[in-house]
Amino acid sequence: MWRHDAIPALFASGAVRMYEDLDSSHGLSPDILPFLVAGAFSEDGPDRDAYLRVKSLLADRGASS
DSSP: OOOTTTHHHHHHHHHHHHHHHHTBOOOOOTTTHHHHHHHHTOSSSHHHHHHHHHHHHHHHTTOBO
């Protein structure tokens, strides 16, 4: 069982860690954020591939802070 008020903090901390890893100040669409957060902390699979692609695209475009 989860306390309903604990869920936003759980998801927010993952997003914060992902943005720190991306080293980007650019916001990403909330539609894809859970997928990318999962990819940021997984070892392999399609979510990891997508995350690494986004990270590469942001770096290639000079989107880092």
